[in-house]
Amino acid sequence: MALSGVPFMAACACGSTKAMRRLLPLLLLLLAGCAPAGEQRQGGIVSLNPCSDQLLLALVPAGRIAAISHYSQQAGATSVPLDVARGLRSTGGTAEEVIALAPRLVVATSYTPPATRAAFAKAGLRVLYLDSPTTIAASKAQVAELAHAIGAEARGAAINARIDHAVAGARWSGAAVPALLYISGDLANGAGTLLHEMMQVAGFRNAAADYGLAMTGSLPVEIILTDPPAVILSPDRGGRTAALRRRLLERTDADTREVTFPRELVNCGGPTIPAALARLAAVRRQVAP
Numbered sequence: 001m002a003l004s005g006v007p008f009m010a011a012c013a014c015g016s017t018k019a020m021r022r023l024l025p026l027l028l029l030l031l032a033g034c035a036p037a038g039e040q041r042q043g044g045i046v047s048l049n050p051c052s053d054q055l056l057l058a059l060v061p062a063g064r065i066a067a068i069s070h071y072s073q074q075a076g077a078t079s080v081p082l083d084v085a086r087g088l089r090s091t092g093g094t095a096e097e098v099i100a101l102a103p104r105l106v107v108a109t110s111y112t113p114p115a116t117r118a119a120f121a122k123a124g125l126r127v128l129y130l131d132s133p134t135t136i137a138a139s140k141a142q143v144a145e146l147a148h149a150i151g152a153e154a155r156g157a158a159i160n161a162r163i164d165h166a167v168a169g170a171r172w173s174g175a176a177v178p179a180l181l182y183i184s185g186d187l188a189n190g191a192g193t194l195l196h197e198m199m200q201v202a203g204f205r206n207a208a209a210d211y212g213l214a215m216t217g218s219l220p221v222e223i224i225l226t227d228p229p230a231v232i233l234s235p236d237r238g239g240r241t242a243a244l245r246r247r248l249l250e251r252t253d254a255d256t257r258e259v260t261f262p263r264e265l266v267n268c269g270g271p272t273i274p275a276a277l278a279r280l281a282a283v284r285r286q287v288a289p
Contacts, residue, residue, distance in 0.1 A: 043102065044066030044067075044101075045106075046065075046091065046098050046105070046106045046107070047065065047069060047107045048069050048098070048108045049108070049130070050068075050072045051079065051269070052130060053072040054072070054079040054271060055142075055268075056068075056107065056146070056150075058270070059146065059152040060155075067089040067091045067097075067098075067103075068085060069093060070090040073086050093116075094116075095119035099120070105126050106120060106125050106127040107130065108128070108130070128149050130146065133194055133269050134194055135197055136194065136269075136273065138194075139163070144157075162271075165274070169281065170198075170201055170284075171201055172281070173203075175203075177205065177231060178204070178205045179205065179231035179232070180206075180208055180219070180224065180231070181195055181208075182232065182234040182235070182236075182242070184236055186241050187219075188208045188213060188216070188217065188218070188219035189206070189208060190209060190213030193216065195276070198273065198280060201280075202280035202281045202283075202284050207229040211224065225248060228252065228255075230255070230257065230287065231258075231259065232245075232256055232257070233258075233259055233260075233283065234258060234261060235261055235263035235266065257286075259283050261279060261283075
């Protein structure tokens with residue numbers, strides 16, 4: 001290693017106090033440049049959930065985020081553009097990884113295991129545990145809570161204003177149309193969810209609730225054949241399960257319309273709500289009156 005063409009060891013052996021004083025700033029800059037990337041990111045925010053990943057990126061510059069969840073770097077789980085997510089550091093969510101980053105704040109979920117919570121507490125980390133909101137109001141409250149925790153209240157208020165605007169623009173006052181929203185395969189969105197409320201706002205009746213499905217669960221085509229919905233929203237119209245469902249419904253002469261509902265719109269609330277409501281409202285206008 002050399003500094004300005006002078007061998008490092010030779011420079012240190014020169015014995016000149018004045019020379020060492022001149023070299024010291026250069027040495028400090030060199031050592032800082034050689035520091036591991038993880039150490040450079042210490043003190044930021046670590047997120048352990050793809051939904052908080054998305055919300056964080058909407059609230060703060062990427063430079064404030066020390067790490068996101070590994071889920072956001074997977075095409076089927078992310079609500080963040082993959083090129084953005086893959087440009088950030090990620091963790092597997094283990095306590096050891098997170099503690100090593102020495103973050104100023106960890107954004108975790110209410111499902112975090114007790115052992116991991118205990119490890120965070122022992123390490124003296126500041127942790128915000130977020131649940132999965134099941135209503136638009138709860139999602140807005142979560143946006144405000146995280147925004148306050150990271151000093152981004154103005155951006156949080158702007159996100160919530162966009163949500164309010166989207167709700168007003170999507171609201172349908174006519175008769176509700178029975179619809180099913182499949183998340184993937186035969187996994188459907190049931191009653192008591194954020195998507196359930198958004199469907200209602202946009203003028204749909206969640207047929208999964210009519211079939212007795214609460215929250216999210218499997219809804220095989222055999223169950224819906226006797227009383228098919230008017231609309232099926234699905235992210236994977238080309239999938240095998242969707243193709244089988246389509247063929248069976250056609251044999252019953254069911255007047256069921258199938259439309260695409262992008263996978264990235266079903267994962268999270270917060271910043272996703274305006275886009276999800278806009279898509280639901282567009283579909284509802286297609287099947288009017």
